[in-house]
Amino acid sequence: MTYFRLVAGLLAVSAFAGDAKLDGILHQVEERYNRAKTLQVLFKEEYIPPGRARRTEGGALLLRKPGRMRWDYTQPKGKLFVSDGKFLWLYTPADNRATKMKLQESDDMRAPLAFLLGKLHFSQEFRNLQARGEGSDLRVTAEPKTESLPYSRVEFVVTPESRIKEVRVTGFDQSILDFTFDDEKVNPALDAKLFEFQPPPGAQLDDGAQ
Numbered sequence: 001m002t003y004f005r006l007v008a009g010l011l012a013v014s015a016f017a018g019d020a021k022l023d024g025i026l027h028q029v030e031e032r033y034n035r036a037k038t039l040q041v042l043f044k045e046e047y048i049p050p051g052r053a054r055r056t057e058g059g060a061l062l063l064r065k066p067g068r069m070r071w072d073y074t075q076p077k078g079k080l081f082v083s084d085g086k087f088l089w090l091y092t093p094a095d096n097r098a099t100k101m102k103l104q105e106s107d108d109m110r111a112p113l114a115f116l117l118g119k120l121h122f123s124q125e126f127r128n129l130q131a132r133g134e135g136s137d138l139r140v141t142a143e144p145k146t147e148s149l150p151y152s153r154v155e156f157v158v159t160p161e162s163r164i165k166e167v168r169v170t171g172f173d174q175s176i177l178d179f180t181f182d183d184e185k186v187n188p189a190l191d192a193k194l195f196e197f198q199p200p201p202g203a204q205l206d207d208g209a210q
Contacts, residue, residue, distance in 0.1 A: 022131055025138065026122040028162040032186070033120050039063040040185040043071070048176040061181075063116055067103055068195035082197045089197040098199050099206040113167060113179070126154065136160050 033039075044058040059073035066085055073079035078093035083103055091098045126142035133139075140156045150171055157166035163184055169177045199205060 022129070022140070023123075025158065025162075026140075029158055029164060030120045030122060032162045033116075033164075036186045037065055038187050038190045039116065040188045040190070041181045042183045044180040044182075046176070046178040048178070050174045061116075062190055062194055064190050064192065064195060068192070069116060070194050080197075082195060084195050084197065087197075091197075091200070091203065093200075095204070096200065096202060097204045097206065098197070137165070 039062075041061050042058070043061050044056070046054055046056050048054040056075070057073055057079070058075045059071060059079075062070040062072070067083060068085050069081075069083045071079075071081035073081075076094065078091075080089070080091040082089050082091075086103055088101050088103055089098055125145055127145050128143045129140065130142075131138055131140045134157065136159070138158045140158065142154050142156075143152065144154070151169045152172050153170040155166070155168040155170075156164055159165055163181075165181050167179045167181075171177070
C-alpha cells in the first residue's frame with residue numbers, strides 16, 4: 001500500500017525555484033505542459049527499495065485535462081492505473097485486485113509529476129534547487145518545502161525542447177522511484193471513455209475512498 005500511495009502521489013503536484021536563467025528555462029517547461037490539453041507518452045518505471053531487488057515496469061501513458069490519466073502497462077501486462085478526475089484506481093492482474101482512492105488525497109501529497117496534469121508551478125513547492133548539465137540536457141534537483149511529504153529529494157531531466165524526460169524521486173527511506181519518458185505527443189485526440197475504470201469480472205475491490 002505504501003508503494004501505491006507513493007505512485008498515486010506522484011500523479012499530483014510539483015515545483016521548485018532557481019536563479020533568473022534557470023527560472024526562464026523552467027518557465028518554458030511550465031508553458032509546454034500547462035498549456036497542453038492532452039498528452040501521450042511511453043514510460044519506463046523503476047522502483048528501487050532499500051536492500052531489496054529493483055522492480056522495472058513500463059507501458060503507455062495517456063492524459064487528458066482536467067485530472068484524467070491512464071497508465072497502461074505492458075510490463076507487467078494488464079496492470080492499469082487510471083483516474084477519471086475524481087478517483088484513482090490501481091488494478092493488478094496478478095491478484096485480480098483493484099484499489100481505489102480519492103484524487104484529492106494524492107493531490108494533498110504534492111509529489112512531483114505535476115506536468116502530467118498541467119499543474120506545474122516550479123516556485124511554490126521546492127527549495128535548495130541545484131542544476132547541472134548532462135550533455136545537451138539539464139538535471140535539476142530540489143527538496144520539498146514541507147516535511148510532511150513521503151520523499152526528500154526530486155530530480156528532473158529537462159531537454160533543450162523543454163521536455164521532461166526523466167523524474168527521479170528519493171523517499172525518506174532511501175527508496176527510489178525513477179520514471180523515464182519517451183515518444184511524447186502533445187495534444188493527441190483521446191476519447192474520454194479511456195479514463196473510465198471498469199473492474200474486470202471477479203476483481204476484488206479495496207475502496208480507500210470511503
